[in-house]
Amino acid sequence: MDFPSTQFVPSRAMGTYEPIHQIGMWGENFKSISNPNISASVIVDVANKLENESETTSHEMLVPSSKHDQEASKPFDKIQRRLAQNREAARKSRLRKKAYVQQLENSRLKLIQLEQELERSRQQGLYVGGGLEAGHLGISGAVNSGIAAFEMGYERWMEEQNKQICELRSALNAQISEIELRILVESGMSHYFELFRMKSSVAKADVFYVMSGKWKTSAERFFAWIGGFRPSELLKVLVPQIDPLTDQQILDVCNLKQSCQQAEDALSQGMEKLRETVSATLASGQMGQGTYVPQVAMAMEKLEALVCFVNQADHLRQETLQQMSYILTTRQAARGLLALGEYIHRLQALSNLWANHPREPA
C-alpha cells in the first residue's frame, strides 16, 4: 500500500501506510493510560475509516501505470476526474490526521489530570481532613482499567443478549426441534453465567463499583440487592409467564422460592453484621484528635468481606437459574428466559422514560 510521495507526505509522517499497526499501538497506549473516558469504540471507528479509505486510495494508485501508456487516447475528462479524486483523498487524509491529533491532545490532557489527582492523593495519604471525595482516594490505574474493561464487556454482553432474545422469540413462534431449542436455552444460561464471571472479576478491582450497579439503568438499580436481582423477586415475576405448570412443577417452584428467600435472608443478615463490624471498628478508640490510621486500616480489612458477599449473591443467582432449568421443560425454560430478557428491557425503558419525562423546575 505505497502512496506517491508528492501528495501524501503528511499521511506518511502520520504513518498511514501502516494504519492498523499504528492504531493498534495507540489502543495499547490507551489501555495503560487507563482513561475510561476515551471509549475504545472511537479507536475502532478511526481504525476502520483508515482501513476503508486506504484500500480505495491504494486501488486507485494501481491505475496510473496503465494510464500513462494510453494517455494520448484517454479523454481529458478522465484525467480531470483522476486529479479530483486525488485531491479528495488528500483532503480526507488531512481531516483524519486532524481528528487523530485532536484525540491525542484530549487524552494527553486527561492523563495529566489523572497524574495530578494521583499525586495529590499520594501526598495526602490517609490524613485527609474534612470533605473526602470518593474520587480522590484509592483510584489507581488497575481499578480504572478493570472498570473500563467491564463496561466495554457489558456493552458487548447486552448486544449479544438482545440478539439471543430475538432468536428465542422467533424460535418459540416457529416450529423448531426440541434439540435446537435446548441449544438456545443452554446458550442463554451460559450467557448469564458469563456475566457473573465478569462481575466477579471487576469486584476484585472495585467491589463498590459492583455494589453501586453503575453500569445499569436507574430502574434496574432501584431493584438491586447486593449488586443484582433478588432471585426470589425474579421468580415471582417470571413464573406466571411460564404457565401452565404440572402439580409437581408448582411444588418444586414453590420450594425453590422458599429456599431462595431463606438464602437471601441469611446473606442480608450477614451484610448487616458486616456493616455493624465495620462501623464498630471504624468508631473504636477516641474520636476527635484527628488521628485514626489504625482504625481505618482495620476497617478496610473487615470490608474485604464485601467481595465475598457479592460473589455469594451471584452464586445464588446462578444456582437458582440452574435449578429452574432442571424443574422446567425446554419450552418452558425458553419462555422463562424470553420473559426475563423482556423484563430487563422494560426496566430499561422505564429508566429512559423517567429520565426524559418533563418535570417542574426546582
Added chain:
Amino acid sequence: MQQAIPYKSWPLPCVNASSRPASSTAVPPRTGKSNGGKDVLEIVSENAVIVFSREGCCMSHVVRRLLLALGVNPAVCEIDEKDEAGVLSELGMMSREKGKTVQFPAVFIGGRMFGGLDKVMATHISGELVPVLKDAGALWL
C-alpha cells in the same frame, strides 16, 4: 471413617453443644485445655452439625442464619488466628476430597466434612441440604 494412622488431633479451647437452645450462639470460653478443652476430632464426632470459622466472620454468620432458618442449631467453633493454620490443615486431612483446600467457614455434618458456604448454598437451593441434615440427626420432621 476413622484415620488408619493414629494422630494427635488439634486441641481447641472452644466447645458448644448443639443441644443448647437456639438463642445462645457460640462464645468460646478462653480457659484453655485445663478446663475440659476438646480437640477437633472430638468436637466433630460429638456434634451433628458444626461450623468452624474465624472470629467475627460475617460469612459464618450467614451459614449460621441459614441453618437456623431450617430449624438446625449448629455448634459453632471460632478459631483463634494462631490456631488457624493448624486447624485448617487438620480439617483438610479429614475432608473426603483430599485435593481441595479447606477454607473458613467449614461445615461438618454427621461427623463428616460437608463443605463451605458455596456448598451449603448450592445444596440448599437444589433441595439436597435438608435430607442430609435429617440423615445426620440434626433435623427432625
